[in-house]
Amino acid sequence: MTPRDDSEARGNRWSDLDRPPLNATALRRGLVREGGLWREVDVVQRTGSTNNDLVARAAEGTADEGAVLVAEEQTTARGRLDRQWTAPARSGLFFSVLLRPAEVPVPRWGWLPLLTGVAVATGLSRAAGVDTSLKWPNDLLVTVGGEERKAGGILAERAGDDGVVIGVGINVTLRADELPVPQAGSLALAGAVSTDRDPLLRGVLRSLEDWYGRWRAAGGDPAASGLQETYAAGCATLGRTVRAELPGDRSITGEAVAVDGDGRLVLATAAGVQEPVGAGDIVHLRPA
Known part of the structure; x- marks a missing residue:
């Protein structure tokens, strides 16, 4: 038998059987529907930043509200305060969405990152079976070995005068020896009952669609939509x-x-x- 070349194995998208590629066709079938928020779901193997790409597409007029861009790997992704976000290919969920909340006053758009945090935490709690909480404003926390660890983050950017692109990064199968910093964590390390990224992504996006619809129907009012109360209930920062x-x-x-x-x-x-x-x-x- 010919020995396997390690560099070839690393470049083979099927080499890590614990990290199969996303099924773009199944994602579209499960998320895109008549009257729903999500209009298109694109999956790319590698890009610099899904946020940068979707902001550019919005500026060019080639993306509208409900566009979802997912990358198996990002090379120049950014978190809050321009911090770099790095993770191995297919080890997490790295995606951006384009929203255009025309009926909501612009001063209330600042709730969108917090709304996304609630949606991500809610969706993952259901789909992954892992307890999650939020560090203000929108870091996703999980418990690993009795310690709180950051397993995800959210970054919102304006896209022209009428749009917002929200990027989400979630560590799913990151192993202990792959953590970028000791304070990081992943769903797998937190004991998630499922790390299959296809249902996890569907669960998060359906939760985001639900919360966005409630918030938009309430004119962006965080109290009337239930967002403010739900966020406070799941915020690990309060009381500290x-x-x-x-x-x-x-x-x-x-x-x-x-x-x-x-x-x-x-x-x-x-x-x-x-x-x-x-x-x-x-x-x-x-x-x-």
């Missing part, structure tokens, strides 16, 4: 002492007591002041 690292090298330390109507995290400081935080990096300083 945290440090908010803000733009301009400022920081605030306090107890996270609420998420307000604008989606901001409200901190109660030692000085007895409640300060809303709309952007920044949150560090959990003690368990809830």
Whole structure:
């Protein structure tokens, strides 16, 4: 028998039997329907960033609301605060969607990343059978060995005057020796009952369609749509002492007591002041 060339095996899309490719045909059949949100589902083997690609397509007029772009591998993906997001091919779900919430006032569009976080957490809890929570604003947390680990993130970008592209990255089968940082995790490491990416992606996108429809029908009102209450119930940041690292090298330390109507995290400081935080990096300083 001729020995297998390791470099050839790494380049073979079928070489890792634990990570089969997504079935684009089955995904379209399960998600695209008359009257539904999702209009097209494209799967590419490799790209720099699905967000960049979909923003460009929206600008060119070749993508409309309900477009979904999925990549088996991303080479220049970004997370919040321009952090790089890297993962082996087919080890996770890496996708972007284009939304055009015309009937919702623009000031309420800031809820879209939080809405997506709720949809992802809800969809994965059902489809993967793993407990998830959200670190404000939209990091997906799972428990690995008794510790909270980040298993996913969300990045929203404007696409012209009337659109938003939301990118999602979720670590599904990432193994311990593949973690980019010790604080990272994956659904597999968290004991998920299923790591089959096809039903996981369908579950997340159906959940996103449901939450987006509720929010849009309520004119983007986070209270009337139930979004604000659901987000708070699943937010691991609330009730904790945290440090908010803000733009301009400022920081605030306090107890996270609420998420307000604008989606901001409200901190109660030692000085007895409640300060809303709309952007920044949150560090959990003690368990809830």
